[in-house]
Structures are given as C-alpha cells and as structure tokens.
Amino acid sequence: MTIRRDPAMTARSEQPGPRPHPRIPRATGLPWLGPLPQLLRDGFGYLLEARRRYGDVYRLDIGGLRTVVLNHPRQLRHVHLDRAAAYHRQGPLFEQMRRVTGNGLAVSQGEIWRTQRRRVQPLFHHDRLAAVHRLLDTAADEQMPLFERAARTGTPVALGPLLARTTMKMTVRAVFGSGIPDATVDRICPDMEYAVSYVVLATLMSPLPRWAPRPGDRRFEQAIQRLDALLTQVVAERRRAGERDPGDLIAMLTASEDDAGERMTARQVRDETMTLFLAGYETTALALTWAAHFLSTHPASMARVGEEADLAGGAGGGGAFDAHRLPYTGAVWDETLRLTPPIWWNPRWAVEDDEIDGYPIPAGTAVTPLAFVAQRHPEVWERPHRFDPDRVAAARGIRRRPQGEWMPFGLGRDHCVGRELANLEARIVLSKLAQRFRLVADPAHRVRPVPLGTLRPRHGIRVRLEPRR
Numbered sequence: 001m002t003i004r005r006d007p008a009m010t011a012r013s014e015q016p017g018p019r020p021h022p023r024i025p026r027a028t029g030l031p032w033l034g035p036l037p038q039l040l041r042d043g044f045g046y047l048l049e050a051r052r053r054y055g056d057v058y059r060l061d062i063g064g065l066r067t068v069v070l071n072h073p074r075q076l077r078h079v080h081l082d083r084a085a086a087y088h089r090q091g092p093l094f095e096q097m098r099r100v101t102g103n104g105l106a107v108s109q110g111e112i113w114r115t116q117r118r119r120v121q122p123l124f125h126h127d128r129l130a131a132v133h134r135l136l137d138t139a140a141d142e143q144m145p146l147f148e149r150a151a152r153t154g155t156p157v158a159l160g161p162l163l164a165r166t167t168m169k170m171t172v173r174a175v176f177g178s179g180i181p182d183a184t185v186d187r188i189c190p191d192m193e194y195a196v197s198y199v200v201l202a203t204l205m206s207p208l209p210r211w212a213p214r215p216g217d218r219r220f221e222q223a224i225q226r227l228d229a230l231l232t233q234v235v236a237e238r239r240r241a242g243e244r245d246p247g248d249l250i251a252m253l254t255a256s257e258d259d260a261g262e263r264m265t266a267r268q269v270r271d272e273t274m275t276l277f278l279a280g281y282e283t284t285a286l287a288l289t290w291a292a293h294f295l296s297t298h299p300a301s302m303a304r305v306g307e308e309a310d311l312a313g314g315a316g317g318g319g320a321f322d323a324h325r326l327p328y329t330g331a332v333w334d335e336t337l338r339l340t341p342p343i344w345w346n347p348r349w350a351v352e353d354d355e356i357d358g359y360p361i362p363a364g365t366a367v368t369p370l371a372f373v374a375q376r377h378p379e380v381w382e383r384p385h386r387f388d389p390d391r392v393a394a395a396r397g398i399r400r401r402p403q404g405e406w407m408p409f410g411l412g413r414d415h416c417v418g419r420e421l422a423n424l425e426a427r428i429v430l431s432k433l434a435q436r437f438r439l440v441a442d443p444a445h446r447v448r449p450v451p452l453g454t455l456r457p458r459h460g461i462r463v464r465l466e467p468r469r
C-alpha cells in the first residue's frame with residue numbers, strides 16, 4: 001500500500017518552528033569572582049580582548065553583579081535611542097549616585113526628569129554660556145601661575161592635579177560666580193574627588209549583606225555632609241540676595257521656572273547643583289588630562305594647537321580669545337574623547353522584555369553599553385587605537401558620524417546637558433596652555449588607562465612644560 005503524503009501536512013511539518021534564541025556567551029573566570037582579577041590587572045586590555053573572543057554581546061558576572069555587555073555602536077543606538085523607553089537608569093550604580101545627588105537630573109526618571117531637564121537645559125544655551133564664558137576665562141587665567149611654577153622646575157610634573165584644580169576652579173566659578181573664597185575651593189576638591197570615586201567602590205560592594213563592613217563609607221558620608229553644608233549655605237544666601245543676576249549657574253537655577261511658573265525648592269536646587277559638580281567636574285578634568293597626554297606624545301599636534309592659539313588670541317598669551325575659532329584644538333578634543341571617554345560605560349536596566357541582535361534581554365536584565373570599546377570598534381574605525389585629530393576633519397566632523405560611533409556625551413534625550421560648557425572649558429584651557437608651553441611627555445613614565453567609575457590614567461601623567469618664548 002502506498003501512503004500518500006498530505007501536501008498540506010508536509011508543508012506544515014517542514015516549516016521552521018520559532019527560532020530558538022541563541023545563548024549569550026559568558027565571559028569565563030574564577031568561581032563567583034568571574035574575570036575580576038583580569039579586569040583589575042588590565043581592565044581595558046581585557047574588555048577589548050573580551051569583545052574579540054566572545055563577540056559584541058556577552059555576559060559578565062562579577063560577584064553578585066550580573067550584566068550583559070554591549071560593544072557595537074548599533075547596539076548602543078538600540079539601547080539609548082531606538083528602545084530608550086525600555087531601558088532605565090536604575091540599579092546599584094544609580095542608587096549610590098543618589099546618595100550624592102539626591103533626585104538630581106543624572107539619576108531621575110519619568111516626569112521628575114522631564115521637568116528638571118526643561119529647567120536645567122536653558123542654563124547651557126549659547127547666550128547663557130556667553131555670560132559664563134567670561135567667568136571661565138578669568139578662572140583659567142588665575143590658574144596659569146600654577147603651570148608657570150611647574151615649568152620653572154624644568155622637570156616633568158604630575159599634570160593631572162593641576163588640571164583638576166583648574167577645572168574645579170572653573171566649575172566653581174561657573175556655578176557660584178566669584179563669591180567663593182579660594183580656600184573653600186581647595187576644600188571642595190578632595191571631597192568631590194573622593195565622593196566620585198567612592199560611588200563606584202560602593203557599587204561593587206553593594207551585593208554584600210547590610211551588616212558587612214564597607215571600608216571608606218564613613219569618610220564618604222563626611223565628605224557629602226561638608227559639601228551639603230556648603231551648598232545649603234550658598235543656596236540660602238542666593239535666595240536672600242533676591243533678584244540680582246550675577247550671570248552664574250546657581251543664580252539661573254534659583255530663578256528658573258517650570259511650565260507652570262513654579263520655581264525649584266531649595267532641596268531641588270541643592271540636588272541639581274551637586275549633580276552639576278558630580279557630572280561636570282571630574283569628567284572634564286580627566287578629559288583635559290588625556291588631551292594633555294596625547295599632545296605631549298604627539299609633537300606635531302602640539303605645535304598646531306600652539307599656532308592656532310597664537311592666531312586666535314594674539315601671540316602675547318593671556319586674555320580672552322574667541323574659543324570658537326579653534327578648529328584643530330576642537331579636533332584634538334573630539335579625538336581625545338573618542339579614545340579615552342571619561343564616561344566609558346553607560347549602564348541601563350531593561351524594564352521590558354527586549355531582544356538585541358537576536359539575543360533575548362528579559363525585563364530585569366542589567367545591560368552595560370561600552371562607549372570605550374564602541375568608539376574603537378574595528379568595523380567602523382580605521383586604525384582605531386591611533387590618535388589622529390585629522391580624522392575628525394576628514395569625516396566632516398566626528399559629530400556627523402552615525403550615532404553611537406562617537407558618543408562621549410551619551411546619546412538620546414538624556415545625553416549630557418553640560419557638553420557645550422565642557423567643550424568651551426576645554427578650548428580655553430588647552431589654548432591658554434599651548435600659547436605658553438610645549439607639553440613634552442616624560443619618556444620614563446608609562447601611562448595606562450584604568451576603568452574605574454571614570455576612565456583615569458593609572459599613576460597619572462607626567463609632563464614637562466617647556467616655555468614657548
């Protein structure tokens with residue numbers, strides 16, 4: 001007997017069923033600790049190698065922290081732009097940041113975030129920044145003697161702390177105007193630096209049980225209390241002082257209104273001011289340190305930045321110049337931010353089920369897009385590890401590349417609100433330095449990036465400041 005096959009049945013049985021989801025590869029390592037030892041030894045070397053070995057999507061489990069790492073610009077676009085509503089800023093890092101910034105812009109969500117963003121964003125519009133420009137320029141000039149003293153030693157110096165001090169001074173002046181004494185600025189610097197670095201340490205310690213000792217926690221609380229006391233005092237003074245507008249950011253914050261004409265409470269002003277410091281100080285200081293490192297190791301670029309500064313500001317040095325007439329200096333800055341983005345990871349938390357490049361991402365998954373790796377991805381960048389400011393001009397501006405390929409200021413609606421301020425500060429500082437000095441790297445000092453909360457040079461950078469005239 002011949003069995004005739006029912007063509008309809010055959011067709012059904014040959015149709016493929018639902019495609020089974022591939023498993024996300026998991027980075028291997030020690031039990032429980034995972035690859036933590038490798039990450040501590042050579043973090044960025046490990047992350048670049050892990051992408052080569054496991055692909056653009058892999059799981060990283062370290063102690064109690066589990067995350068899916070994303071490395072391709074396409075995936076960064078997916079999380080920060082295309083499916084942004086499905087990924088929130090929550091999880092242990094943001095909980096720790098909240099201890100510093102309360103409900104400030106960088107950690108809030110939903111309606112609170114929207115209202116605050118509408119209030120804070122106008123502070124950074126071009127016309128407002130023009131008012132802050134003068135404050136920044138004066139603050140940078142006041143810091144130049146620090147560098148001149150370092151130059152007189154004739155030997156390589158640790159440049160990072162000098163640039164950090166300069167950035168802190170500029171941030172304090174931009175935020176508070178000229179009303180805060182230098183001694184107070186000196187006190188703020190170490191507290192702010194400690195708070196920023198401890199946030200990450202506290203994140204790593206967050207899976208520990210409540211009763212477990214957390215080294216450094218007390219010092220952290222004390223630093224926050226001191227910063228809090230200062231901010232509360234300044235905000236109260238400003239409210240008492242009334243309508244006079246000295247052109248600084250805190251005056252704009254206290255005066256800003258939402259759509260219903262409501263002003264911020266004292267607590268909101270405090271939280272947003274702390275946010276501007278937390279988000280704006282160390283990021284800018286570190287990026288400037290990296291820019292100085294690249295200039296000190298690339299003499300031709302150093303010379304071009306010096307010539308441009310002479311043209312824009314007059315060869316005499318000092319004084320204000322047009323920070324927008326500095327295309328090559330801008331390219332050095334953009335290329336620095338590509339190679340060494342201070343915010344090298346932008347963690348998010350999936351609040352809906354999703355799929356990335358065919359891999360399932362269930363709600364409740366922590367994802368970690370890595371700007372550091374994406375900005376060196378060999379599929380989109382030629383000679384990705386090379387410092388080459390000319391590539392910025394060649395690509396008609398690095399900022400016009402497809403989104404996600406260059407994203408040191410984040411992506412999407414919650415991108416960095418202070419980026420134009422950072423760009424302005426960078427042009428001012430780099431030009432003022434290049435007018436006066438040639439930066440020359442200490443050949444005996446090895447500079448390596450280390451992935452802490454921000455991207456820092458392990459053991460800093462050591463540079464000789466050679467007077468140009």
Ligand code: HEM
Pocket residue numbers: 089105106107117275276277279280281283284287341342343346347407408409410411413414415416417418419421422
């Ligand atoms: C080179 C310097 C800077 C870099 C590389 C940088 C980078 C970033 C990045 C990547 C984000 C997004 C974080 C995320 O996706 O979770 C961000 C957000 C933010 N940045 Fe910056 N930043 C810099 C300077 C500044 C400055 C100078 C300020 C202000 C004084 C500032 C204020 C903020 C704020 C308030 C947010 C949160 C924005 C929001 O959620 O709506 N940043 N920054």
